[in-house]
Amino acid sequence: MVTQPPTRQANNGSHEPVVRLVNLHKRFGDLVVLNGVDLELLQGRTTVIIGESGSGKSVLLNHIVRLLKPDKGEVYFHDQRIDNLSERELTEIRPRFGFLFQLSALFDSLTVRQNVGFPIAEHTKKKRKEVDEIVRSKLSMVGLNGIEGKYPAQLSGGQKKRVALARAIALDPEVVLYDEPTTGLDPPRADEINELILKLEHELGVTSVVVTHDMASAKKIADRIVMLYQGDFIFDGTPESIAQCADPRVHCFVEGKCHADVLQSLQKKGSS
Amino acid sequence: MLTTIGASTIGTFTAFGQFGVFTWHMIRWLVPGLLNPRTWRRAMPLFYEVGNRTLPVIMVTGTFVGLVLAVQSYDQLKAAGFKERMGVLVSLTLVQELGPVLAGVMVAGRVGGALTAELGTMRVSDQISALTVMGADPIRQLVVPRFLACILLTPLLTFFCDLCGSVAGWAVAVLAKDIPSEPYWYYINYAIAKWDVMVGFIKSIIFGGMIGLIASYKGFFCRTGAAGVGQACTESFVTSFVSILVADFFIGYFMSGLYRGIYGFKSLV
Numbered sequence: 001m002v003t004q005p006p007t008r009q010a011n012n013g014s015h016e017p018v019v020r021l022v023n024l025h026k027r028f029g030d031l032v033v034l035n036g037v038d039l040e041l042l043q044g045r046t047t048v049i050i051g052e053s054g055s056g057k058s059v060l061l062n063h064i065v066r067l068l069k070p071d072k073g074e075v076y077f078h079d080q081r082i083d084n085l086s087e088r089e090l091t092e093i094r095p096r097f098g099f100l101f102q103l104s105a106l107f108d109s110l111t112v113r114q115n116v117g118f119p120i121a122e123h124t125k126k127k128r129k130e131v132d133e134i135v136r137s138k139l140s141m142v143g144l145n146g147i148e149g150k151y152p153a154q155l156s157g158g159q160k161k162r163v164a165l166a167r168a169i170a171l172d173p174e175v176v177l178y179d180e181p182t183t184g185l186d187p188p189r190a191d192e193i194n195e196l197i198l199k200l201e202h203e204l205g206v207t208s209v210v211v212t213h214d215m216a217s218a219k220k221i222a223d224r225i226v227m228l229y230q231g232d233f234i235f236d237g238t239p240e241s242i243a244q245c246a247d248p249r250v251h252c253f254v255e256g257k258c259h260a261d262v263l264q265s266l267q268k269k270g271s272s
Numbered sequence: 273m274l275t276t277i278g279a280s281t282i283g284t285f286t287a288f289g290q291f292g293v294f295t296w297h298m299i300r301w302l303v304p305g306l307l308n309p310r311t312w313r314r315a316m317p318l319f320y321e322v323g324n325r326t327l328p329v330i331m332v333t334g335t336f337v338g339l340v341l342a343v344q345s346y347d348q349l350k351a352a353g354f355k356e357r358m359g360v361l362v363s364l365t366l367v368q369e370l371g372p373v374l375a376g377v378m379v380a381g382r383v384g385g386a387l388t389a390e391l392g393t394m395r396v397s398d399q400i401s402a403l404t405v406m407g408a409d410p411i412r413q414l415v416v417p418r419f420l421a422c423i424l425l426t427p428l429l430t431f432f433c434d435l436c437g438s439v440a441g442w443a444v445a446v447l448a449k450d451i452p453s454e455p456y457w458y459y460i461n462y463a464i465a466k467w468d469v470m471v472g473f474i475k476s477i478i479f480g481g482m483i484g485l486i487a488s489y490k491g492f493f494c495r496t497g498a499a500g501v502g503q504a505c506t507e508s509f510v511t512s513f514v515s516i517l518v519a520d521f522f523i524g525y526f527m528s529g530l531y532r533g534i535y536g537f538k539s540l541v
Contacts, residue, residue: 087409101398105402108393119406
């Protein structure tokens with residue numbers, strides 16, 4: 001359990017853009033998911049992307065590490081354009097990113113030690129003892145000790161997320177991407193993940209991008225919140241300013257209320 | 273109607289193109305992978321999976337096919353006065369045709385489906401994406417070892433299938449019918465040339481490689497959800513099975529033509 005949560009103000013990053021998305025377009029068949037999106041992710045800051053299910057948040061996240069290629073538009077990492085690189089060229093870039101998947105995506109056939117040590121063994125020539133040392137240190141950073149020999153199937157949901165986070169930061173990445181990090185966890189476990197995200201920002205100075213539905217989490221960890229709606233950003237501001245946003249689409253999402261037209265149609269169906 | 277046909281045609285060509293790119297990507301990683309000890313370390317558990325777990329079912333299949341061939345052919349061979357040559361019929365059928373095909377089908381069913389399910393589950397649970405994000409090419413990590421396991425072990429399994437079938441044929445000939453042991457093996461030795469063994473060997477290598485590629489491809493690009501994985505497993509087996517039969521015909525046609533071109537016609541009687 002992480003105690004004494006670090007505050008957002010503790011980080012003094014230079015706030016230069018680390019990742020830039022320029023006029024990003026993506027469609028799947030007839031469905032337009034991203035419609036000319038622009039976004040700059042600043043160094044050492046936590047940007048939270050919120051939006052309804054199916055609004056394209058995860059698609060946006062996948063473009064940052066080129067798991068998806070944009071139909072149109074550009075993706076920059078520092079000053080290097082990465083959306084047009086070959087898979088081999090991307091192998092050099094990707095270890096500078098960490099990615100926490102919604103389902104943790106731990107390798108079932110490997111132990112916790114092998115999972116966390118995987119990227120280290122893949123990209124460095126460190127000996128096994130050194131790898132084990134780093135694995136222990138990363139696991140300790142996420143509050144886990146003595147589980148190196150366990151398999152993912154033997155872990156709880158919260159432990160899986162933390163092991164996956166330890167794996168994501170194994171190579172000390174500059175940017176960590178979180179895809180719905182608190183989904184499926186009970187409130188105390190979800191809050192542990194929030195604290196860990198803050199801790200990593202504070203201690204490692206990483207740039208974080210978090211996709212979430214969880215407004216409590218977003219308000220706690222975000223330096224900046226952006227809201228994606230039908231392929232465009234409709235809000236970009238601080239956690240404090242989102243509560244004052246007059247846009248009903250943002251307001252409904254933040255307050256967890258369904259849209260007035262949906263409510264009306266449900267009431268009509270109920271009365272007939 | 274035209275739209276449906278057009279969409280279906282485009283879909284088929286797209287799938288072939290995707291499979292071609294997938295195969296090319298695998299070959300590019302295979303060559304350096306052969307010299308990398310990590311590739312072989314990753315492949316070792318798969319050798320166990322493909323070899324050890326498939327061997328019993330292959331041996332049972334080979335044995336019963338040998339028994340059936342011997343029982344079915346005995347009366348006709350006896351009537352024609354060739355009953356001593358029963359071993360030739362049983363063994364040649366197994367070595368050139370049934371051995372590679374049966375081993376291939378068994379590997380496709382027993383292992384291909386499991387490989388597809390494993391990779392499909394990895395796909396839907398983002399494990400393949402996790403590999404990509406960590407800068408570890410998933411084709412190098414996952415497909416190359418599976419391809420090696422299938423292509424190297426299918427010929428070995430074919431050998432056991434042939435052996436069991438021939439011994440089972442001998443058991444019928446000697447124990448149940450009135451054929452002495454010595455001519456059974458003598459005629460096998462006389463009729464089955466290195467060429468026949470080579471044809472079976474080449475077929476089994478090609479079938480093994482096809483199973484490894486098809487099973488991996490179907491798992492790699494399976495649709496999301498449990499239904500997607502299930503469908504991918506079925507498609508993997510059906511595609512492998514049909515591909516084995518089609519390839520068997522073309523390899524057989526090509527090799528027999530090649531044999532005639534080099535050695536001329538060879539009579540077994």
